[in-house]
Amino acid sequence: MNHCVPDFEIDDDYSNSPSSGMGRSRKSPLMPDEGIMELLWQNGQVVMQSQNQRSHRKSPPSSKYDAVIPADMEIRSSQVQGHESATHNHQQQQQQHLFMQEDEMASWLHYPLVDDPSLDHNFCGAGLLYPASTCANTNSSDVRPAATTPPVSASASKPPIPPARKEMDSKVQNFVLFSRDKSRVESGLSTSKSVVRESTTVVDSNETPAVGPESHALEMAMRSSAEASNANLRCGTMSGGGAGTSTSGGVGGKEVMTCEVTVTSSPGGSSASAELLPAPKPPAEDRKRKGREVDDTECQSEDVDFESADAKKRERGMSTKRSRAAEVHNLSERRRRDRINEKMKALQELIPRCNKSDKASMLDEAIEYLKSLQLQVQMMSMGCGMVPMMFPGVQQYMPPMGMGIGMSLGMGMEMGMNRPIMPFPNVLTGSALTTPAAAAHLGPRFPMPAFPMPPVPPTDPSRIQQTNQPDQMLSTLGTPNPNQSQIPNFPDPYQQYLGHHQMQFPLHQNQAMVQPSTSKPSTSRGPEIPENHQSGRLLY
Amino acid sequence: MSSRRSRSRQQSGVSRSTNNNITDDQITDLVSKLQQLIPEIRNSRSDKVSASKVLQETCNYIRNLHREVDDLSDRLSELLATTETDSAQAAIIRSLLM
Numbered sequence: 001m002n003h004c005v006p007d008f009e010i011d012d013d014y015s016n017s018p019s020s021g022m023g024r025s026r027k028s029p030l031m032p033d034e035g036i037m038e039l040l041w042q043n044g045q046v047v048m049q050s051q052n053q054r055s056h057r058k059s060p061p062s063s064k065y066d067a068v069i070p071a072d073m074e075i076r077s078s079q080v081q082g083h084e085s086a087t088h089n090h091q092q093q094q095q096q097h098l099f100m101q102e103d104e105m106a107s108w109l110h111y112p113l114v115d116d117p118s119l120d121h122n123f124c125g126a127g128l129l130y131p132a133s134t135c136a137n138t139n140s141s142d143v144r145p146a147a148t149t150p151p152v153s154a155s156a157s158k159p160p161i162p163p164a165r166k167e168m169d170s171k172v173q174n175f176v177l178f179s180r181d182k183s184r185v186e187s188g189l190s191t192s193k194s195v196v197r198e199s200t201t202v203v204d205s206n207e208t209p210a211v212g213p214e215s216h217a218l219e220m221a222m223r224s225s226a227e228a229s230n231a232n233l234r235c236g237t238m239s240g241g242g243a244g245t246s247t248s249g250g251v252g253g254k255e256v257m258t259c260e261v262t263v264t265s266s267p268g269g270s271s272a273s274a275e276l277l278p279a280p281k282p283p284a285e286d287r288k289r290k291g292r293e294v295d296d297t298e299c300q301s302e303d304v305d306f307e308s309a310d311a312k313k314r315e316r317g318m319s320t321k322r323s324r325a326a327e328v329h330n331l332s333e334r335r336r337r338d339r340i341n342e343k344m345k346a347l348q349e350l351i352p353r354c355n356k357s358d359k360a361s362m363l364d365e366a367i368e369y370l371k372s373l374q375l376q377v378q379m380m381s382m383g384c385g386m387v388p389m390m391f392p393g394v395q396q397y398m399p400p401m402g403m404g405i406g407m408s409l410g411m412g413m414e415m416g417m418n419r420p421i422m423p424f425p426n427v428l429t430g431s432a433l434t435t436p437a438a439a440a441h442l443g444p445r446f447p448m449p450a451f452p453m454p455p456v457p458p459t460d461p462s463r464i465q466q467t468n469q470p471d472q473m474l475s476t477l478g479t480p481n482p483n484q485s486q487i488p489n490f491p492d493p494y495q496q497y498l499g500h501h502q503m504q505f506p507l508h509q510n511q512a513m514v515q516p517s518t519s520k521p522s523t524s525r526g527p528e529i530p531e532n533h534q535s536g537r538l539l540y
Numbered sequence: 541m542s543s544r545r546s547r548s549r550q551q552s553g554v555s556r557s558t559n560n561n562i563t564d565d566q567i568t569d570l571v572s573k574l575q576q577l578i579p580e581i582r583n584s585r586s587d588k589v590s591a592s593k594v595l596q597e598t599c600n601y602i603r604n605l606h607r608e609v610d611d612l613s614d615r616l617s618e619l620l621a622t623t624e625t626d627s628a629q630a631a632i633i634r635s636l637l638m
Binding site: 339346364369371373374377380383 | 566567570571573574577578591592595596598599601602603605606608609612613615616619629632633636
């Protein structure tokens with residue numbers, strides 16, 4: 001019997017005789033025959049081999065295990081082996097006996113791994129993947145105890161893993177349970193997950209119960225072996241093949257499910273995962289690979305845990321697809337929202353003095369600010385354009401223009417913008433307006449509710465019923481002009497505004513106004529202006 | 541919150557729901573208003589422009605406007621420097637620059 005022998009060979013001795021397994025594990029009272037996992041530990045370590053296969057020969061060199069085992073007592077390998085062997089027998093269920101040397105792994109076994117009484121030894125190695133395979137059924141009880149055994153450092157798991165792997169396929173189910181527990185382990189490895197998945201599926205089929213305990217044990221093991229965990233992560237394989245035996249670190253000799261999880265805490269995790277994946281498939285191959293996988297499967301425990309849940313889902317089959325689709329949808333939705341929020345933040349930063357926190361008011365402010373900005377730019381560009389036109393000759397026209405500008409600017413101010421543009425009463429320093437006093441006079445009147453300005457037909461100077469005299473004009477201008485659609489409605493394109501502006505303001509003699517209007521409409525209006533102007537004069 | 545809501549209501553003219561939470565409709569409404577202000581989108585507007593695009597264009601537009609304002613201010617200051625201090629022109633420019 002291979003399992004009885006404390007040798008730790010990783011070879012797939014497991015596969016050989018599942019039945020023999022039990023005897024081997026000295027420590028593991030586990031299943032007598034489930035043969036799942038017996039961790040035979042050499043070097044005084046618990047060497048459990050799955051019953052099935054008698055000792056998981058996974059870890060070929062005992063030395064390997066030695067290093068590992070002593071550290072963590074993980075009999076993962078044994079478990080793994082056990083798994084494999086278990087495949088044969090179906091007794092797997094009981095296999096769960098993860099036998100770990102209690103003394104060493106005492107901590108490892110946190111929870112009652114398996115119901116089986118046999119499974120008293122829990123492998124400390126967290127990586128112990130309960131050999132789902134054989135004992136699959138053993139049910140979780142078996143596994144649990146094993147799992148509970150404190151997962152010895154991941155490294156330890158190595159040896160046990162390989163053997164477990166063998167069984168993985170068969171013990172797939174064990175793995176499921178196993179993985180569940182293990183998932184706790186850092187497994188983040190997706191690979192492991194996938195592996196787990198596979199294992200879980202398999203596991204379920206075979207013997208779920210075994211898995212359970214194992215997973216737990218694995219978890220434990222995993223946890224402890226966190227550090228080693230990379231391997232554990234890989235162990236996800238546990239999940240994968242159920243042979244998770246490898247719970248890396250802590251996996252004790254649990255009967256790792258067949259999950260190939262080569263948990264072996266060894267950092268080889270990555271490799272393990274690779275192995276794991278394929279492992280579940282071919283059980284036989286797994287066995288062989290156990291040695292390797294054990295190293296890798298460190299992650300199993302964690303993966304197992306997660307995986308088990310996932311696996312279960314998958315087991316259902318369709319549900320996973322749907323849930324995945326929903327997840328994808330959620331993710332994309334979330335991403336979209338994030339993008340929008342990020343842009344809103346950027347917008348908020350651009351708006352000066354924006355202290356609003358909610359979106360709607362912030363958007364409101366953004367709208368207003370944008371309008372005022374547009375107006376300001378328009379004004380300024382008009383001013384720029386106008387200035388060159390200002391030659392002494394047209395000095396006289398200045399005031400009206402200035403007035404207009406002031407008006408418009410004042411209007412702009414009304415818009416609620418916070419820009420520095422201020423109505424400038426002093427604009428009217430021109431001749432026509434006589435004195436700054438006039439401007440001053442005009443100034444105060446600036447604040448007019450310009451905002452909702454009635455749209456003024458651009459070409460309607462006749463509307464402006466103003467006297468020719470500056471004073472009158474001033475006053476008229478100064479006061480809000482109800483009947484004077486001076487300011488084109490604000491939201492309108494500013495060109496219109498400018499055009500208007502010219503139309504209206506150059507009431508008296510503003511030919512100069514015509515030119516400066518940089519806006520396009522103004523050009524069209526230009527020619528008319530003088531006429532209007534003339535007529536305006538008359539009209540006004 | 542209520543004060544803010546009412547204020548915003550007045551300001552924006554957008555009626556808000558009385559409930560405290562801001563509905564999506566309000567947001568989309570505002571976004572569409574914003575969309576109309578942006579010439580880029582307004583001219584080539586399709587039926588639906590994603591909110592994120594509108595926001596992005598708004599940010600870009602505002603930055604452009606800022607840049608323009610700066611440019612114009614520079615120009616106006618130069619002009620101011622060249623004109624006589626007391627001219628109406630100067631006054632205008634000054635007011636613009638304020």
